[in-house]
Amino acid sequence: MKRPWYRFLYVRSSLVKLLLSIIAIMVAVAVVLFQGIAEEPRMLAQTANWDGRSIQNGAAIYANNCSSCHGPDGRGLPGVAPALNSRYFFTQRLADLGFTGSLEDYVALTVAAGRPNNRNSQWAQMMPTWSAEYGGPFRGDQVRDVAKFVVNWEEEALTQTQETDPWQPFENAPTVDIYGDGGVVAMEPTPVATGPRPPQELFVSMTCVACHNLNLPQDAQNRGPVGPNMANLHETAATRVPGEDAQTYVHNSIVNPGAYTVESYTPGIMPADFAQKMSEEEIQSLVDWILDPNRPQ
Amino acid sequence: MAVQPEVNKKSVMRTVLDAADDVFTRITAGISAGEVRRMIRGEAPGRPNPRLKPHSEAFLLHIKPTYYHESVTKFTHTFRLGLLSTYLFFVETITGLILMIWYAPTPERAYTDMIRLLSNVPFGQLMRDLHRLGAELMVAVVTLHMVRTYLTGSYKAPRQFTWFTGVILLVLTLFLSFSGYLLPWDQLAYWAVTIGTSMAEAIPPPIVGETVNLLARGAPDIGANGLMRFYLLHVLFLPLALFLFFFVHYYKVVHFGISLPSDEEEVGQDTANKVPADRRVYFLPDVMLDEAALLIVFTALMVIASVFFFAAPLESIANPQSTPLHTVAPWYFYWLQGLLKIADKAIAGVYLPGILLVLLIGIPYLDRNPSRRGRDRRVAIISGVVAGIVMIILSWMGTPYYAVQGAPAVEVIQELMPEEGMGPVREIGYAHLPLGVYDTRTHPESEDEEFNHILHEFEASIAAFEAKDPSFNDAYGILTISQEQPSLKRINWDIYWLSPEGVDETYNRFFFLHEDAFYWEQYGIKDFSFMRPATGEGE
Ligand code: HEM
Ligand code: HEM
Numbered sequence: 001m002k003r004p005w006y007r008f009l010y011v012r013s014s015l016v017k018l019l020l021s022i023i024a025i026m027v028a029v030a031v032v033l034f035q036g037i038a039e040e041p042r043m044l045a046q047t048a049n050w051d052g053r054s055i056q057n058g059a060a061i062y063a064n065n066c067s068s069c070h071g072p073d074g075r076g077l078p079g080v081a082p083a084l085n086s087r088y089f090f091t092q093r094l095a096d097l098g099f100t101g102s103l104e105d106y107v108a109l110t111v112a113a114g115r116p117n118n119r120n121s122q123w124a125q126m127m128p129t130w131s132a133e134y135g136g137p138f139r140g141d142q143v144r145d146v147a148k149f150v151v152n153w154e155e156e157a158l159t160q161t162q163e164t165d166p167w168q169p170f171e172n173a174p175t176v177d178i179y180g181d182g183g184v185v186a187m188e189p190t191p192v193a194t195g196p197r198p199p200q201e202l203f204v205s206m207t208c209v210a211c212h213n214l215n216l217p218q219d220a221q222n223r224g225p226v227g228p229n230m231a232n233l234h235e236t237a238a239t240r241v242p243g244e245d246a247q248t249y250v251h252n253s254i255v256n257p258g259a260y261t262v263e264s265y266t267p268g269i270m271p272a273d274f275a276q277k278m279s280e281e282e283i284q285s286l287v288d289w290i291l292d293p294n295r296p297q
Numbered sequence: 298m299a300v301q302p303e304v305n306k307k308s309v310m311r312t313v314l315d316a317a318d319d320v321f322t323r324i325t326a327g328i329s330a331g332e333v334r335r336m337i338r339g340e341a342p343g344r345p346n347p348r349l350k351p352h353s354e355a356f357l358l359h360i361k362p363t364y365y366h367e368s369v370t371k372f373t374h375t376f377r378l379g380l381l382s383t384y385l386f387f388v389e390t391i392t393g394l395i396l397m398i399w400y401a402p403t404p405e406r407a408y409t410d411m412i413r414l415l416s417n418v419p420f421g422q423l424m425r426d427l428h429r430l431g432a433e434l435m436v437a438v439v440t441l442h443m444v445r446t447y448l449t450g451s452y453k454a455p456r457q458f459t460w461f462t463g464v465i466l467l468v469l470t471l472f473l474s475f476s477g478y479l480l481p482w483d484q485l486a487y488w489a490v491t492i493g494t495s496m497a498e499a500i501p502p503p504i505v506g507e508t509v510n511l512l513a514r515g516a517p518d519i520g521a522n523g524l525m526r527f528y529l530l531h532v533l534f535l536p537l538a539l540f541l542f543f544f545v546h547y548y549k550v551v552h553f554g555i556s557l558p559s560d561e562e563e564v565g566q567d568t569a570n571k572v573p574a575d576r577r578v579y580f581l582p583d584v585m586l587d588e589a590a591l592l593i594v595f596t597a598l599m600v601i602a603s604v605f606f607f608a609a610p611l612e613s614i615a616n617p618q619s620t621p622l623h624t625v626a627p628w629y630f631y632w633l634q635g636l637l638k639i640a641d642k643a644i645a646g647v648y649l650p651g652i653l654l655v656l657l658i659g660i661p662y663l664d665r666n667p668s669r670r671g672r673d674r675r676v677a678i679i680s681g682v683v684a685g686i687v688m689i690i691l692s693w694m695g696t697p698y699y700a701v702q703g704a705p706a707v708e709v710i711q712e713l714m715p716e717e718g719m720g721p722v723r724e725i726g727y728a729h730l731p732l733g734v735y736d737t738r739t740h741p742e743s744e745d746e747e748f749n750h751i752l753h754e755f756e757a758s759i760a761a762f763e764a765k766d767p768s769f770n771d772a773y774g775i776l777t778i779s780q781e782q783p784s785l786k787r788i789n790w791d792i793y794w795l796s797p798e799g800v801d802e803t804y805n806r807f808f809f810l811h812e813d814a815f816y817w818e819q820y821g822i823k824d825f826s827f828m829r830p831a832t833g834e835g836e
Contacts, residue, residue: 009372009376010373011372011587011590020590024596024598027597028593028596028601031604038828039420042827043419045813045815050415051811052784052813052814053811055782055785056785056810056811057613059781059782059785060808063807139614140405153783155784156782156783220803
């Protein structure tokens with residue numbers, strides 16, 4: 001009979017088979033024991049791994065959904081939404097509210113349910129509902145991921161001092177003096193208009209500055225993270241809405257931001273109540289000032 | 298007591314030994330300790346052969362033949378592939394039942410259960426790796442077993458029905474691994490199965506296709522219902538069906554005897570069951586030792602492979618809203634994926650596989666040549682080899698290397714930092730990604746050697762696409778690595794280029810990477826660096 005080249009695979013001797021089996025059993029047991037020794041550190045590493053990945057997912061969710069109100073770095077936007085990357089938020093906020101759970105739970109709950117409304121609130125926007133359970137867009141795991149991400153600011157927030165803490169006290173919550181020198185500075189209440197205020201002052205006091213950058217253009221390389229940049233608005237404004245010249249367009253954008261939404265931005269971010277906070281004269285001067293190509297930087 | 302007279306007759310020692318031997322014989326269903334010793338010494342059995350008793354007494358052995366023809370016990374005749382298929386199914390059942398303890402088939406829990414299994418269950422990852430490895434091996438081994446029976450012509454009369462049940466077993470095995478694939482509920486699972494079930498939709502007429510698709514998914518898209526259905530198929534229905542068909546298959550194998558090497562009988566004859574007394578190899582002890590040794594060695598190899606070289610993948614959680622760039626089926630379905638790329642869904646997903654299946658079942662009836670000898674079967678062997686080559690080519694076409702290049706900018710980033718899985722950037726990891734802005738136009742270098750490799754690859758890959766793709770001109774990339782949070786870096790990729798019309802185009806993609814996150818490849822040496830005690834900084 002011819003002998004195929006793979007004949008060596010055929011073990012004939014019973015003794016060899018017995019020996020091979022015994023060796024194989026010993027090797028398998030040794031390998032399983034080794035795995036047993038590795039299990040403890042392996043499980044720790046896996047736990048840390050999946051917590052880390054959770055934070056990574058949360059970071060992406062935050063960048064896409066939350067940064068337009070709470071700021072790209074979590075430091076909040078004046079009058080729009082409170083800071084989360086804040087020492088006050090991490091150390092005192094829950095005590096002020098009398099919430100007894102953990103901060104991560106508080107964040108998860110707030111994100112899941114949002115707030116019912118923003119009536120009687122200092123915030124221009126309402127904290128939306130996010131969990132699909134209550135009609136929002138997120139699954140449960142996404143809510144947990146973004147909460148883990150917010151809480152992960154702790155280390156950075158705890159290094160803040162009174163000057164660098166971006167916390168804006170809630171008008172309806174007590175403010176405790178955590179820095180030992182009179183508490184966090186409360187936000188200046190909007191002064192009642194007594195005469196036309198200059199546009200450069202309005203741009204700051206009306207918080208436009210939190211969302212719009214006057215010195216950067218809005219183009220392919222630069223995109224304002226919250227609201228469009230404005231350095232080249234005098235060129236683009238007239239092209240936005242057919243039939244509206246630059247003046248009319250910018251005016252309408254301030255008085256009635258919902259009428260037109262710039263591409264790639266979320267409608268409803270820009271506060272809609274500026275017409276009540278400024279006189280018509282002030283708005284007009286603000287429009288002129290924004291559109292002035294020679295505006296000093 | 299009744300023991301007394303016996304002890305009086307024999308000695309106490311003898312009585313105890315006899316009682317022990319009696320218990321031993323009951324456990325082995327008829328083999329006494331003395332017989333075991335004679336087997337080990339290689340002595341011939343007495344007459345009547347006491348080694349046949351377990352075959353009639355013991356349930357598990359009653360289906361095994363008492364002796365084999367010497368020629369079919371040669372390893373190189375069957376390669377024991379049928380035995381290995383059976384054993385792998387057994388391994389899958391055991392590991393699968395263990396996995397079931399920690400697994401709940403709902404979209405809310407399936408994926409978190411996988412994470413819990415990996416990070417909170419001792420030996421949980423090993424069980425999962427074994428199950429996944431076993432599944433891939435089982436598909437391979439069953440296919441090879443089919444190839445073996447094809448090449449030895451073992452499907453010919455009288456074994457046509459054995460072959461038919463074999464084909465059913467193959468189909469069941471493929472469906473088992475397909476249905477199991479969905480269970481981890483990650484992106485990989487979700488999209489592979491979405492594509493797989495969408496082929497069912499192409500069954501004509503539309504009303505049938507839609508109904509089948511709806512029945513499989515439980516809703517127009519895979520969701521809670523689909524997962525539950527796949528789970529029940531996977532752990533209950535398909536294993537039971539496979540179990541049943543296995544016994545039919547094996548009954549037929551024993552009934553006809555394993556076919557002899559074709560040279561040993563005349564063409565047209567079938568003498569597998571007429572084994573001359575001098576060519577008999579008895580199951581006890583020879584075949585049993587042989588099979589046991591093989592399975593023990595095989596088990597050891599499997600354990601070694603899953604501890605050191607194989608890790609079941611787990612991507613991010615299934616997200617119906619986001620289709621991944623490249624969906625990959627498991628390798629044993631690459632051929633189908635390849636077909637889907639060159640033909641439409643109805644042809645590639647329904648007609649061709651259907652024809653293939655009918656052909657496979659029909660082989661014993663199409664091949665009317667009575668000879669099982671290789672030299673008489675040129676046509677059959679050549680067509681088999683051609684079919685094999687076609688499968689391999691189609692499989693190659695099923696991999697992402699063939700004809701699914703996306704836009705250059707997208708591919709450049711996908712190569713370095715894919716949406717899912719590891720890729721070079723995650724491989725070097727958090728510690729090797731120095732903060733900074735790296736613009737390929739200035740050929741940046743950093744302190745970190747491993748990171749420099751990434752920068753070079755980034756540059757080279759952009760240049761390569763620029764040379765290849767006329768719509769991708771004057772391209773450059775900017776990689777920005779910033780600290781998003783303590784222990785969290787943001788890796789931001791921007792690619793700029795000029796379109797053929799001279800318009801500036803850009804593409805942006807960003808990812809986050811946490812210090813503790815690690816990624817792994819399915820095949821390759823596993824990383825055990827976590828066993829080193831943490832050195833604080835440094836690392
Ligand atoms: C789960 C899958 C399967 C199992 C557990 C299985 C099991 C077995 C076993 C234990 C044998 C005894 C001989 C040997 O080990 O080769 C056998 C023989 C056989 N199998 Fe399978 N088998 C499976 C799949 C298949 C497939 C897919 C085919 C072909 C399409 C097939 C066709 C045959 C044939 C024709 C024989 C008779 C071989 C002969 O007499 O030489 N089987 N099978
Ligand atoms: C009675 C037998 C079986 C039971 C009870 C069972 C059970 C399970 C369970 C609970 C899972 C989910 C866990 C996980 O994904 O890691 C799973 C996954 C899987 N099963 Fe099975 N299984 C059985 C047999 C099989 C067989 C025979 C095959 C293949 C031929 C198979 C292939 C798979 C695959 C590919 C996965 C996905 C594995 C992974 O991603 O980790 N299973 N099985």
